[in-house]
Amino acid sequence: MKKQITKYYPLIPVYAAYLILFLIGVNVEGMWQLVAMLLFYCALGQAFNIFLGMTGYVDFGYVAFMGVGTYGMALAITRLVGFQGLGLGIIVIGFFLALVMSSLLSVAVGAVALRLRGAYFAIATIGVNEGFRFLIEGAKIWNGTEGMIFTAELNRILGREAASALSTFWADVMVLVIAALAAFVTLFYMRSKIGYALTALREDEDAAKVMGINVTKFKIIAFITSSGFAGLIGATSWALKTPYVFPPEVFEIHYTIEAIIIVLLGGAGTLLGPVIGGLIYGISKYYLSIFMPGFQLLIFAPIIIVIIIMFPEGVVGMLKNRLKGTALGRFII
Amino acid sequence: MLQVKDLESGYGSMQVLWKPSLEVKRGTITSLLGPNGAGKSTLLATIFGSVEPWGGKVIYEDRDVTQIPTHKKVDMGIALVPEGKHLFPNMSVYENLSMGAYLKKALVHKEESLELVYSLFPRLRERRNQMAGSLSGGEQQMVTIARGLMTKPKLMMLDEPSQGLAPKLVGEVFETILKMKEEVGLTILLIEQNADASLEAADYVYVMHEGLIKAQGTPAEIKQSADIREAYLGI
Numbered sequence: 001m002k003k004q005i006t007k008y009y010p011l012i013p014v015y016a017a018y019l020i021l022f023l024i025g026v027n028v029e030g031m032w033q034l035v036a037m038l039l040f041y042c043a044l045g046q047a048f049n050i051f052l053g054m055t056g057y058v059d060f061g062y063v064a065f066m067g068v069g070t071y072g073m074a075l076a077i078t079r080l081v082g083f084q085g086l087g088l089g090i091i092v093i094g095f096f097l098a099l100v101m102s103s104l105l106s107v108a109v110g111a112v113a114l115r116l117r118g119a120y121f122a123i124a125t126i127g128v129n130e131g132f133r134f135l136i137e138g139a140k141i142w143n144g145t146e147g148m149i150f151t152a153e154l155n156r157i158l159g160r161e162a163a164s165a166l167s168t169f170w171a172d173v174m175v176l177v178i179a180a181l182a183a184f185v186t187l188f189y190m191r192s193k194i195g196y197a198l199t200a201l202r203e204d205e206d207a208a209k210v211m212g213i214n215v216t217k218f219k220i221i222a223f224i225t226s227s228g229f230a231g232l233i234g235a236t237s238w239a240l241k242t243p244y245v246f247p248p249e250v251f252e253i254h255y256t257i258e259a260i261i262i263v264l265l266g267g268a269g270t271l272l273g274p275v276i277g278g279l280i281y282g283i284s285k286y287y288l289s290i291f292m293p294g295f296q297l298l299i300f301a302p303i304i305i306v307i308i309i310m311f312p313e314g315v316v317g318m319l320k321n322r323l324k325g326t327a328l329g330r331f332i333i
Numbered sequence: 334m335l336q337v338k339d340l341e342s343g344y345g346s347m348q349v350l351w352k353p354s355l356e357v358k359r360g361t362i363t364s365l366l367g368p369n370g371a372g373k374s375t376l377l378a379t380i381f382g383s384v385e386p387w388g389g390k391v392i393y394e395d396r397d398v399t400q401i402p403t404h405k406k407v408d409m410g411i412a413l414v415p416e417g418k419h420l421f422p423n424m425s426v427y428e429n430l431s432m433g434a435y436l437k438k439a440l441v442h443k444e445e446s447l448e449l450v451y452s453l454f455p456r457l458r459e460r461r462n463q464m465a466g467s468l469s470g471g472e473q474q475m476v477t478i479a480r481g482l483m484t485k486p487k488l489m490m491l492d493e494p495s496q497g498l499a500p501k502l503v504g505e506v507f508e509t510i511l512k513m514k515e516e517v518g519l520t521i522l523l524i525e526q527n528a529d530a531s532l533e534a535a536d537y538v539y540v541m542h543e544g545l546i547k548a549q550g551t552p553a554e555i556k557q558s559a560d561i562r563e564a565y566l567g568i
Binding site: 193196197199200203204206207208209210211212213214 | 404412
């Protein structure tokens with residue numbers, strides 16, 4: 001039993017970081033906006049890490065799953081608004097729909113693209129979000145280019161006050177919950193046979209195959225899990241926080257790039273990495289845009305290059321290697 | 334134990350195997366010789382399933398396994414030690430070996446397999462906590478063979494195990510292969526460029542060229558035939 005618990009020690013620093021963030025946001029005047037943004041980046045990193053970090057495959061189409069999740073929530077709200085009896089149940093259905101739709105898309109994409117390796121996989125996925133966006137716009141699916149605005153529907157379902165509390169506070173809390181959940185799933189995978197299989201295939205896919213590991217199966221498991229979380233993040237951060245959805249916004253590739261940066265900064269394949277990466281990325285982005293508006297990217301790029309050169313395995317990756325075998329090392333993986 | 338009948342496969346539209354057939358008898362070392370590009374590695378990969386067969390049959394323990402996926406073949410007791418040092422560089426030697434016992438059937442025997450492996454390769458016991466990527470070339474080759482043994486195979490296919498090793502180490506590798514046959518009771522299918530050493534160790538030899546089996550026989554027969562030696566083996 002004790003061993004069972006010590007297995008989950010590495011969650012402590014992750015959850016402590018989230019708790020501190022939350023407390024700062026709630027107690028310090030004017031900080032919630034920053035905290036909300038940081039939570040979004042941490043959640044994004046945590047979700048993306050399950051795939052990129054654990055398999056070593058780079059998915060450039062990741063944002064598509066967030067976009068589809070956003071649509072899932074939007075569809076639930078706009079189509080079910082007539083059923084007043086459902087109340088909050090509509091939001092629950094929205095989450096469910098977001099999860100199902102993003103997972104289904106990931107199965108479809110994964111079944112084709114995961115047959116490719118390394119750079120070929122990355123190239124194949126670049127087209128996914130663009131393709132999906134043009135499909136929605138061109139075939140006029142879900143209102144096509146007009147998108148959906150559902151502020152009024154959300155007000156009708158929850159009442160004006162609750163809807164506004166949702167978009168300014170509770171949606172961010174939900175993102176926090178999703179991030180915490182993603183961290184738990186990551187550690188659960190790491191500590192199970194799935195994690196060993198994924199580590200092996202990340203190190204050498206051919207060797208993993210020779211060990212009798214069904215590499216395709218485990219790649220797909222990681223892909224679906226990661227994409228499902230992306231769908232949930234989209235449903236919360238994008239659909240509930242800002243009650244509208246436009247294809248060009250939710251299929252914007254720069255979110256994928258941000259996710260990649262966060263994971264690499266913090267340390268791919270580590271548990272704490274995406275949190276640290278999210279914090280470094282979010283804080284620098286926020287303050288650079290305040291103090292040097294317009295120049296943030298110019299300054300940000302060299303910062304990232306310096307960090308990557310100094311810590312090629314990410315900040316947490318470096319920490320993990322330093323602390324290996326020490327008492328602290330048990331908490332940081 | 335293993336029969337290959339008219340196997341065909343290739344990459345894209347390029348056919349590599351043109352219906353070679355061979356048989357590996359239980360408890361023997363069967364060696365596959367031939368020049369570069371003869372299709373030897375492709376033949377092993379097709380038997381193993383990592384390259385998809387286009388036609389023909391692979392029969393293992395009287396069962397048609399042609400279309401069975403790779404991970405199930407490992408479970409059935411077929412191991413492939415791939416060419417080049419395909420190991421997990423950022424894992425320790427012990428962790429590499431443990432990965433070999435990934436499947437349930439192998440995991441049950443993990444401790445005894447470890448003992449066996451350490452007795453065959455005492456060096457690996459000394460180095461068990463070292464990162465595999467930091468080992469010397471010869472030691473890395475030991476790890477890949479040892480990791481193959483950890484899957485608890487009955488048939489072991491080795492793809493150029495002595496590639497890139499110093500002559501002294503080549504001798505060690507062949508000694509190990511003989512031990513695996515005699516002491517562990519494995520059946521071995523071996524690809525080698527090193528024709529001399531291979532003819533020494535093998536019970537039966539197939540000579541492959543351009544995707545076909547061009548000759549076969551006992552090592553003595555192959556050695557006697559000047560034609561075969563000159564045409565395909567260069568010795």
